[in-house]
Amino acid sequence: MLGASEMFNSFLRKAQQETQQIPTEEVPLEIYLSNGQKVEVNILTSDQTEDVLEAVASKLDLPDELVGYFSLFLVREGVDGGLTFVRKLQEFELPYVSVTSLRSSEFHIILRKSYWDTAYDTDVMDNRVGLNLLYAQTVSDIDRGWILVNKDQHRQLKSLQEKGSKKEFIRLGQTLKYFGYIKFDPCVTDFPEKGCHVIVSAGNNELNFQVKLPNEQMKEGSFKVTRMRCWRVTSSQVPVGNGSSSPTPGPCSSAKCEVKLELAFEYLMSKDRLQWVTITSPQAIMMSICLQSMVDELMVKKSGGSIKKMLRKRHNGPLHRSESQQAVKSPPLLDSPDPNREQIVKLSTKLSSVSLRGISASNSANDISGNDFHGNYAFEGIGDDDL
Template sequence: MIHINVPDTQTLVEKDGITKYTAFNIHINGWFHAAVRFSHLYQVAEMIKQRFGSKYNGPDFPPKKLFHLDEKQIEDRRNKISKYLSTLVQNTDIIRSSLVEKKFLELQVNFFRTTSTHVSVDIYLGDGERIVVKCNIDSPTNVVLRQLSDQLGIKDPEIFLWNFGLFMACPKDTDGIDFNVLCVRFLRNFESPYISLQTANMKSTGHGIHHKLVLRKLIWDPRIEEALFEDSTLTKLLYKQAKNDFLVGNFEAVRSDIVDRLRSCEKNEDHIQFLRLCHLQPSYSYEILADCFSDNPRPNTRCSIKIGRRQLVLGFENGEEAIYRATRIRVWRISPPEEDGPMIFQFEYLMAKDDFEWVTLYTDQAIILSLLLQCVGTEILQEHRNMSIEQQLMTNGGGSGMSVFLEPSKAPLILKPTLSVPEDDFVETETNIMPNTSSQTERKTSSHSIYSLRSAKSAITSIEETSSLDRGDPLGVADLYDTSNDMFTTISDALPLHNSAFANITDDDL
């Protein structure tokens, strides 16, 4: 998933050191990606027109101008570029194309203006072990991961790409004794990990924050981990992360004798038994995110947040927890921040029979939270396909792309499935969105159409009939948000945001 924002422009100087030009600042997933001149964006638009022709039916890319533009005209051009990109990413035939992916990578590489072609990338495993990967500066994420798998001696790189992801992370504490990191960005194949890391650190080092590239598992169900035990290298990767997560307190053993057994397994280097003991601990296999604020149980309540095991868990200062099962989440959405506040992540949850309520979180990690929720949804979807875990690992499921837009009016975003299923399998319901009760976030809201699937089976059938365009995204299943505005955009090369996995909610889920 790619969230694109073109918030402003900047004036850059040509290589001759004299000529100046205006560049449009592109931010992806909340991070600066590149400053791109109009002519380069125009070339991308022309390539898309030639390659895809009538498949794109949105607003035209702004035309060239013979004369110099004033500030008002530049701002108008920026808005038109945003609207063009917003419509472009709604077309799954275009956004799933490797050409679009490659073009975004080229824009990033061209802006970076490096004199080196070959670089080294430090990637940290789950326990902090550093692996140096030599690659080209324009190597995208999947290429870097494949080179890492070769260095680690992994038998099947496809299974590795399926189950592990590359994240940008920063330390949770300042003492640096333990490898305790917070994942802040999920790197995808439209970007160079080396450039993304360098660009982020150039902006954050002055604030005392140094980011690293870390490898994290993208699986939460212990059964899937069991299926990976046949590969000793993959088992060791899982073990390294599990051991470190236990060391830094990301999960706890339920009994003291379990702690002793874990230490014994660690001493004897019994990786499989260590992991199987971890599987028995309810708090294992969660990704811990930064603290946020919630409107539950009261407005402006500070809470911790973690996601995994097919549920979202909020922890409060009084020691209580609120557990939200993914199978009871009907829809989720991301809204732009109120002024300088954090982004808003909301999901509609089945609180009781026939009683859906919106839960609101205020967090700057809304995007990565959405991506991780997609991972959980993927596991649920695969389970509905009635496939064994081994078949899931070896089968390549395809699907459509997805888009996310944040409107300039700051209206919330609603997710709707767009799979190729009969219209009878869709239910359209009008849902009244309740205004936030916090005085800091009061805003007007209105009714929105929310689409859900009556039957996950029909959606699954359509998925199985669609082949993935990208072997680096074997879980390629995705949806569209119900909007067409221009602030934030998503290009789907990520784990799928497939709400139909949660759509078959019944009273049994209570």
């Protein structure tokens, strides 16, 4: 795999430095925790994500075996204190270069857990530092409204806080709606109809939609990652006029254009019906990264592997997915009355990897090619019992 090549990653790291004209030197870098606390580490400008993560873990006294349970995320903080997740920092990135090149105090790097299955919270909570990190994240998510809490639950949580019962606080948090989810900024979707405003959240192996319909009615639904046949991220240049994006694509100069990002996934709506759902959002890449990491976890469990080993392996080096993929056969093609859709499905089954490899440029939402897709090895069909 090209992404696992140290030579290729070294090239990417050097390209980042040269592009921003940043020499290799020792610098301080602030990493934020979920509670707003800052941890300052001394690193080299040429240090990649894993090096910075290790430096933060060392500063916090987080054991080596738990480092892989956490990741660094680039976020933007709004004037109201709200957080927008830009992306999870990748292995080949230089965190110092990534955050300083944005030249804005709104952007910073935050430490957050990097897994989805709450069963693995137990591993982290067995350690004092891990417990404090999870506790801080849970409190923060509740305060931001990412986790839904009613009055009675709020009273219980406050009581546990006053007692200093952090484990019990997290255990109660695990029973609440949207625990462990990442919430994205409001965006637009074409489901259930075109132009619907939606708030998307990722967690529990699904994308959750809170949709505002044109008649002002609110609806909620979830798309399970195991029913996504494949997905893709596309970018396009969209003309900007009078401060708003024009719905009609066309030629434009860089001064009058903005980049539109879309995440589209093909979803198994019923036993023999696949449908494309498109989300238009500046956070489309982050959404795709979330889907990818959910698939990674599911594949490891499906092949009988251990999430602990996967996280440690990710920490000690690139994560190779070939072994777990060989244990699971690609799902059979579904019969579809739409010949165009059937062709799309066939293209997706040709993929040998589910890795995210950047953005596929496309000037049209209908411009479909096999290289655009992220095939999903965790895809499962629907049987009669599911209907």
